[in-house]
Amino acid sequence: QSVLTQPPSVSGAPGQRVTISCTGSSSNIGTGYDVHWYQQLPGTAPKLLIYGNTNRPSGVPDRFSGSKSGTSASLAITGLQAEDEADYYCQSYDSSLSGSYVFGTGTKVTVL
Amino acid sequence: EVHLLESGGGLVQPGGSLRLSCAASGFTFSCCAVSWVRQGPGKGLEWVSTVSNGGGSTYYADSVKGRFTISRDNSKNTLYLQMNSLRAEDTAVYYCARNSGINRGEWFFDYWGQGTLATVSS
Numbered sequence: 001q002s003v004l005t006q007p008p009s010v011s012g013a014p015g016q017r018v019t020i021s022c023t024g025s026s027s028n029i030g031t032g033y034d035v036h037w038y039q040q041l042p043g044t045a046p047k048l049l050i051y052g053n054t055n056r057p058s059g060v061p062d063r064f065s066g067s068k069s070g071t072s073a074s075l076a077i078t079g080l081q082a083e084d085e086a087d088y089y090c091q092s093y094d095s096s097l098s099g100s101y102v103f104g105t106g107t108k109v110t111v112l
Numbered sequence: 113e114v115h116l117l118e119s120g121g122g123l124v125q126p127g128g129s130l131r132l133s134c135a136a137s138g139f140t141f142s143c144c145a146v147s148w149v150r151q152g153p154g155k156g157l158e159w160v161s162t163v164s165n166g167g168g169s170t171y172y173a174d175s176v177k178g179r180f181t182i183s184r185d186n187s188k189n190t191l192y193l194q195m196n197s198l199r200a201e202d203t204a205v206y207y208c209a210r211n212s213g214i215n216r217g218e219w220f221f222d223y224w225g226q227g228t229l230a231t232v233s234s
Contacts, residue, residue, distance in 0.1 A: 002156060034213075036220035038157070045207055045224040046149075046157065052213075057222065089157050093217045100173055101147070101159040101219065 003028060004090050004104035011110040012080045020107045022073040022090035028102060030071035033093040037066055037075045040087040049088070050075065077109070085111045114138040114223040116208050121228030128198050130230055134191040134208030141189040142166070145211035147221060148182065148193050150204035158204075161193065162211060162219070171216075176202075198232045205229050 005023045012018040022035060029035055037050040048057050050066035053073065063084075065076045073092075077084055090104035120132040132148070147162040161182040162171045170182050181194040191208050206228055209221035 034218050034220070038221070040157075045226050046221075047224070048220065048222050051220050051222070052218070091157075091220060093219070095217070098174075099171070099216070101162070103149075103157040103159065106156040 002105045003094055003102045004092060006088075006090060006104040006107045008105070009108045009110065011112055012077075013112045014080055014082065016080050017076060017078045018080060018109060019077075020075045020088055020090075020109070022075070022104045024071050024073075024092060024102075026071065027096040028071075028092045028094040029068065029073060031095055033095070035066065035068050035073035036091045037064075038089045038091065040089065042086070046089065080109075080111055082111050085109055114210065116210065116223060116225035118206060118208050118225045118228035121206065121230045123231045123233065124198055125234050126199060126232055128232070129194070129196045130198060132193040132195065132206055132208075132228060132230070134193075134225055136189045136191065136208075136210075139210070141184075142186040145219065146184065146191045147209050147211055148191075149207045149209055149221065149224075150202075151207070151227075152201070152204045155204075160206070163191070195230070198230075200232050203230065203232045 038046040039049045040046045053068040088107045094102045115137045117135045148160040163182045179197045183192045208225045210223040211219045212222040213219040
């Protein structure tokens with residue numbers, strides 16, 4: 001029932017750049033609501049990675065960057081490292097019906 | 113350091129009830145809205161419910177509206193989720209998370225607990 005669509009998986013070799021898309025609609029990202037990103041390492045709780053479309057919390061490496069345009073957003077990881085292998089989720093607010101917080105379908109990043 | 117610790121998960125039969133708790137520390141609990149987010153086995157994240165900093169406003173996902181009740185006790189730095197009329201599809205790890213952001217449309221989740229597993233099965 002996710003309203004934000006992400007590719008199921010992306011992969012890359014160490015050192016490469018990968019991007020993850022997050023496609024929404026006119027009731028969420030397209031309205032102008034911010035997009036946030038979370039990283040979930042295997043067997044652990046999600047961790048905030050990017051907030052407000054482009055901002056990194058303290059401690060998050062600058063290899064991670066976010067962008068937003070129209071009804072979509074993207075997360076880029078440059079200089080891919082083995083420790084980046086995880087699931088990544090986008091999140092926004094949806095104003096349809098009574099309003100709710102919506103997550104993306106999730107993307108598994110594999111480091112080859 | 114912000115710390116959120118969930119408890120109260122377990123095995124319950126369909127139609128039964130469960131009450132989850134989340135003990136917060138390391139910040140002024142009354143500052144912030146807090147939420148429950150769940151993750152079914154092998155599935156993605158699903159927002160469940162949010163309560164405002166003072167407890168006066170509550171928000172629910174359609175999937176749990178009328179069955180779950182979120183509440184907080186700021187004097188005990190604790191968040192609760194009362195889950196009634198449980199269904200098999202409610203089986204999930206339930207995370208509590210602190211909200212951040214200026215207004216409701218900007219909220220995101222900046223700190224998460226480790227989660228507690230609720231299993232609904234006969």
